[in-house]
Amino acid sequence: MTTTTSSADYKKLRRVFVWELPVRVYHWLNALAIVVLCATGYLIGNPPALMSQSEASFRYLFGTIRFLHFAAAYIFFFNFLFRLYWGFVGNKYASWKNFIPTNKEFFQEMWEVLKIDILLKKEREHMSVGHNALAGFIYFLTFIAFLVQCVTGFGLYAAMSTWWFAELFVWVADWVGGDFTLRNIHHVAMWFFIVFAIIHVYLVFYHDYVEGRGEISSMGGGWKFIEEEAFEKQREGVDAYTNTD
Amino acid sequence: MAPVSTKRPTYYEELRGKGYTRRDFMKFCTMMAAYLGLEASGTAQIAKMLMKTPRVPVIWLHFQECTCCSESFIRSSHPIVADIILDKLSLDYTETLMAASGHQAEEAMHQTMKDHYGEYILCVEGSVPTAEGGVYCCIGGKTAEQILQETAAGAKAIICWGSCASNGCVQAAKPNPTSATPIHKLVKGKPIIKVPGCPPIGEVMAGVLVHIITFGTLPELDRVGRPKAFYSKRVHDSCYRRPFYDAGLFVESFDDENAKKGYCLYKVGCKGPMTYNACGIMRWNSGVSYPIQSGHGCFGCSEENFWDNGPIYRQQASFPGFGIESSADKIGMAAAGATAAGIIGHAIATNIQKKKLIANVIREGKESEKEL
Numbered sequence: 001m002t003t004t005t006s007s008a009d010y011k012k013l014r015r016v017f018v019w020e021l022p023v024r025v026y027h028w029l030n031a032l033a034i035v036v037l038c039a040t041g042y043l044i045g046n047p048p049a050l051m052s053q054s055e056a057s058f059r060y061l062f063g064t065i066r067f068l069h070f071a072a073a074y075i076f077f078f079n080f081l082f083r084l085y086w087g088f089v090g091n092k093y094a095s096w097k098n099f100i101p102t103n104k105e106f107f108q109e110m111w112e113v114l115k116i117d118i119l120l121k122k123e124r125e126h127m128s129v130g131h132n133a134l135a136g137f138i139y140f141l142t143f144i145a146f147l148v149q150c151v152t153g154f155g156l157y158a159a160m161s162t163w164w165f166a167e168l169f170v171w172v173a174d175w176v177g178g179d180f181t182l183r184n185i186h187h188v189a190m191w192f193f194i195v196f197a198i199i200h201v202y203l204v205f206y207h208d209y210v211e212g213r214g215e216i217s218s219m220g221g222g223w224k225f226i227e228e229e230a231f232e233k234q235r236e237g238v239d240a241y242t243n244t245d
Numbered sequence: 246m247a248p249v250s251t252k253r254p255t256y257y258e259e260l261r262g263k264g265y266t267r268r269d270f271m272k273f274c275t276m277m278a279a280y281l282g283l284e285a286s287g288t289a290q291i292a293k294m295l296m297k298t299p300r301v302p303v304i305w306l307h308f309q310e311c312t313c314c315s316e317s318f319i320r321s322s323h324p325i326v327a328d329i330i331l332d333k334l335s336l337d338y339t340e341t342l343m344a345a346s347g348h349q350a351e352e353a354m355h356q357t358m359k360d361h362y363g364e365y366i367l368c369v370e371g372s373v374p375t376a377e378g379g380v381y382c383c384i385g386g387k388t389a390e391q392i393l394q395e396t397a398a399g400a401k402a403i404i405c406w407g408s409c410a411s412n413g414c415v416q417a418a419k420p421n422p423t424s425a426t427p428i429h430k431l432v433k434g435k436p437i438i439k440v441p442g443c444p445p446i447g448e449v450m451a452g453v454l455v456h457i458i459t460f461g462t463l464p465e466l467d468r469v470g471r472p473k474a475f476y477s478k479r480v481h482d483s484c485y486r487r488p489f490y491d492a493g494l495f496v497e498s499f500d501d502e503n504a505k506k507g508y509c510l511y512k513v514g515c516k517g518p519m520t521y522n523a524c525g526i527m528r529w530n531s532g533v534s535y536p537i538q539s540g541h542g543c544f545g546c547s548e549e550n551f552w553d554n555g556p557i558y559r560q561q562a563s564f565p566g567f568g569i570e571s572s573a574d575k576i577g578m579a580a581a582g583a584t585a586a587g588i589i590g591h592a593i594a595t596n597i598q599k600k601k602l603i604a605n606v607i608r609e610g611k612e613s614e615k616e617l
């Protein structure tokens with residue numbers, strides 16, 4: 001990069017509309033639902049010790065916690081379904097192709113990102129406008145975790161609900177060998193969400209800090225900013241994955 | 246045991262012979278109809294069938310088990326249950342209760358198998374060990390599996406009594422040294438009905454048999470093969486402590502104030518929320534009580550694998566592969582902690598490795614600020 005102080009040398013940034021409104025709404029609903037589900041789920045597994053003099057009939061604390069879990073669960077599930085749909089009709093950054101490795105370049109890019117962002121091997125940035133390949137692939141894994149959590153969750157919920165939709169999941173408990181196992185899987189999977197969330201939030205800050213392209217705010221307004229030069233290259237399909245320093 | 250006579254008396258005839266009045270008989274039919282969840286006309290149906298059906302031959306095998314199912318069964322609340330089923334249902338062969346023994350008993354069993362091929366009901370108590378060619382359970386020189394296959398061949402239906410026969414129970418717990426195997430994994434192509442529990446409730450057992458006798462069909466079963474009438478709800482769904490659960494009021498230890506107040510036993514390990522059984526409704530010992538009513542959580546005896554699924558006195562999820570004593574939350578927290586540490590390390594390394602890049606971004610931003 002240039003070290004002169006003249007402003008003329010600075011690269012012009014070009015605004016790219018990356019995250020469409022439905023994707024942004026999905027993202028924040030999903031984040032909210034996961035926070036609520038993890039918090040209430042943890043409490044369901046480890047209820048706090050409350051001493052109270054009031055009659056049980058005046059209290060409904062655990063019922064409320066469970067209600068919040070189930071309400072958030074429905075939001076989480078249908079929001080997830082919506083996102084799957086949007087993977088087929090949304091813009092190119094929302095497409096399912098960002099998540100499932102279909103060609104050799106995908107794996108090459110994953111390796112590049114790993115070297116640059118995670119192992120910090122090269123002092124340069126990895127240039128991608130939407131998700132980079134590694135992130136995309138990890139989101140693919142989270143989608144699988146979503147699926148596991150929804151199937152096990154609704155499997156548990158089937159016994160508590162009379163709605164036909166929840167009852168569609170009665171087979172799950174029998175399939176894994178009973179509610180005991182089901183609950184175990186459901187509980188253990190929570191930790192995947194927690195660990196993922198920690199890493200995810202960190203990496204967003206990392207990209208914003210190292211690259212200065214508006215990574216954090218992109219999930220608000222939908223814009224990312226890339227250098228004019230990189231823009232041209234991406235458009236030509238030349239060296240679309242990395243820009244050298 | 247005398248061979249079964251060709252003209253067999255009906256259940257009703259046998260009961261009258263035993264000294265029961267018609268009134269006793271009708272009471273029994275009413276009770277059974279109630280257990281089975283039939284509508285009011287069901288009582289008449291049961292009475293009619295028991296009056297005209299000759300007794301159904303039953304072979305009751307015992308393999309790897311503790312006989313708690315038999316014990317539970319002979320204590321089911323109405324005396325007729327024991328009488329009708331034990332004497333009159335014609336238990337042609339059952340190690341625990343038959344009068345005959347040795348060759349005589351074997352003889353009786355084979356007679357029943359021959360005379361009533363395709364008609365008799367096979368009841369199995371216990372699992373079948375298949376390791377080492379089945380040496381862990383041999384009766385009369387045959388392995389449990391041989392006996393099972395021979396008797397199953399001519400059975401009209403097979404009833405698996407208890408968790409052993411239904412899902413393996415304790416002896417199938419890891420590492421399952423004898424390869425204790427539930428019946429449905431060994432016998433194919435026969436109607437199989439599972440009545441899990443350690444033991445199952447006596448009245449449930451009686452109900453299942455009465456249903457088969459009176460209607461000649463199996464009761465309606467759920468996806469795993471358990472009678473829906475008794476296993477479609479969780480213990481938690483009919484628990485009288487449930488309001489405390491919903492209120493968030495829990496027993497913290499067995500000797501605390503909350504235990505005296507009868508709060509919910511969830512935190513001392515109650516598995517009612519995961520256990521499908523009728524204990525909360527039918528209760529035990531003629532409806533006297535059941536574990537939760539006696540202050541002890543349900544430990545899920547009728548659920549598959551209940552021994553290997555976490556500790557009995559705690560509510561604890563465990564990571565697969567770490568053993569049941571390792572709590573999922575401890576391992577999860579360790580993983581989250583390690584992640585946080587990794588992130589701090591990565592953040593420091595970033596500032597070193599990408600110093601130039603970061604400096605450029607910052608300088609560019611600051612200079613632009615100054616220029617304005």
Ligand code: HEM
Pocket residue numbers: 033034037038040041042044045046066069070073074076077149150152153154156157183186187189190193518561562
């Ligand atoms: C991010 C997603 C989710 C997380 C992190 C999560 C977490 C948890 C946890 C930790 C528990 C306690 C398990 C235990 O007892 O040890 C739980 C219980 C439960 N969850 Fe979830 N859950 C999620 C999604 C869902 C979904 C989509 C459903 C669907 C309805 C669901 C339904 C349930 C049910 C029915 C229970 C049992 C509650 C009870 O026994 O009353 N969960 N969850």
Ligand code: SF4
Pocket residue numbers: 480481482484485486487488490508509510511515516517518537542543
């Ligand atoms: S005691 Fe057990 S079954 Fe009863 S409400 Fe509490 S958790 Fe449920």
